[in-house]
Amino acid sequence: MSARTLYDKVWDAHAIADLGGGEWLLYIDRHFLYEVTSPQAFEGLRAAGRKVRRPDLTLAVADHNVPTENRGGGLAAIRDSDSRTQVATLERNAAEFGLPYAALTSARHGIVHVIGPEQGLTLPGATIVCGDSHTSTHGAFGALAFGIGTSEAEHVLATQTLIQKRSKTMLIRIDGELGLGVSAKDIILHIIGVIGAGGGNGHVIEYAGSAIDALDMAGRMTICNMSIEAGARAGMIAPDEKAFAWLEGRPCAPRGSAFDRAKAHWRELRSDAGAVYDRVVEIDAAQIAPMVTWGTSPEAVTTISGVTPDPEAESDPARRARVASMLRYMGLAPGQPLSGLPVDVVFIGSCTNSRIEDLRAAAAVAKGRRVAEKVRALVVPGSAAVKAQGEQEGLDLVFRDAGFEWRDAGCSMCLGLNPDRLAPGERCASTSNRNFEGRQGPGGRTHLVSPAMAAAAAIAGRLVDVRSFLA
């Protein structure tokens, strides 16, 4: 057999029927559901009198709509009635169709892309889907994981399969050593800046190279998480001993000799020498600086020492108009330096950057310092387990002493579906993944940054180079 990529291997192992015209029936090993994109899928099942084929491979959790305070109050503590209805609908659907459900007050609760790996549901070589584009996160373990629509979610519920075409493949190699204060978030923002918000369209990206090998699993998840912001269907990283060690002992991972058998299999999950990709991009890690977005697309990004672009320098009229409208929305002038820009809010959280490693990186900057006056700073752990771990390590105290709020797990200010949101015109340094207009609340202005950069912005009260805190 000819040399295959990691993607080819996982695809081949799951493609069960050729439907013609390049379409295949792909078997799905794990299906995650949450309250926003699932109600209509269940409605469809009910209307057709269909059952869920494999409840044991399915997990439901409410994360987008949930307030991040007073979690103990459960469903009743959700004040917004539409949000409460959505969460209640998920609970009811899970009960009606016999699906596992991570309740709001459960120790297993959290953002779906944080708890999947945490519970050991995410495994190398698995196919994983969820009605959420950041499902790409799970590819950090060598899974093929991608976001689907609600109709597709209904299809998976009913058949445990999806109709799919094989994607093109892109290899992004990042070799070399990251500089001080530069993190996985900066790598992926840099990549999106290089290939563009649509650069990955039609592709599954495999990340490789010594800089990826050197990352911990949280960093790898951050990178795969934002593959979709480059338009890619999925991001994948070949699993290594670090990934296996991370998974061992997780509640739903295999145990004992079963784990050893799995591990032997997982070691084969890497691209063969000579495997051919449709596109290869090479990046020198040493060239990457702390990044910050200036516009309303993740590709509108530069380094913290950079300045905003000048629309007049764009030759294409559509691009010129777009740059001008982004600057207008963001309240920025052409050629304006990003460093020094005052922020109103700092958000440390989301499925991109809310794992314990992210919180540690932010805490290292916050420790012994104070959040600037008038800045509202939130730390929102990605799961109840991350929150508990943080408290065990005393991170909650570090943050609280510095003037950050320490919240319960959820999507929080990543998107304006719950009480945590920006007011119109507010400027936010955010560790989330999307800076679209109104994403964090109507009229809100988002600058995407790493956890350490966000913490530094909170302390300084303005966007600032985190390296000046670390020297």
Place this chain on the structure above:
Amino acid sequence: MTPFTQLRAIAAPIPLANVDTDMLAPAAFLKTVSRQGLGRALFHAARFNASGAERPEFPLNREPWRHARILVSLENFGCGSSREHAPWALLDFGIRCVIAVSFADIFYSNCCKNGILPIALERQVVDQLLVDAADAKTAELAIDLQQQTITRSNGEIVPFVIDSQRRARLLSGADDISETLAHSAAIASYEERVRADTPWLATTPLLAWRDA
């Protein structure tokens, strides 16, 4: 799903790249548990001002484009989230076809599942159609999925490509799930094989959870 065969309708110009799903269906509209009624969500921030009144400058608020059933736009249309609320909002407004230079993958497939025809064309051709759409006199386009053609108001025919499977499903309005259920035996035998070869994928202890 409603089949898509032919459509003769007004096309509205949206000359932007990276039209994202937050523009098509903002978060505030995601709290619904229904597929219907999302028409007002479509381009909400651009279509309505803070007090909810229409912004007269936005094309979909003007005659004849408020009756548009076709959109013409630029690169990477539908990027961002996987929310099917984006095509539902288009559909509820009346849009059955989006012509763009390129599409985000998930959005493209969500369109096909909802009987919306996504047509990707070269930038040059799209630029021409944007000019057509911007003028009320030439804004009407005729689309024929069987023939894979767009007919401009001057009679010129623009061919387009779509893969055969997707075309067939759009034409018939087929129900994917019932087609897939016809493969139940293949699915069951695959599951059998997974239990033997990669048992760690075959099931989970989740059903033993007692959270709910």
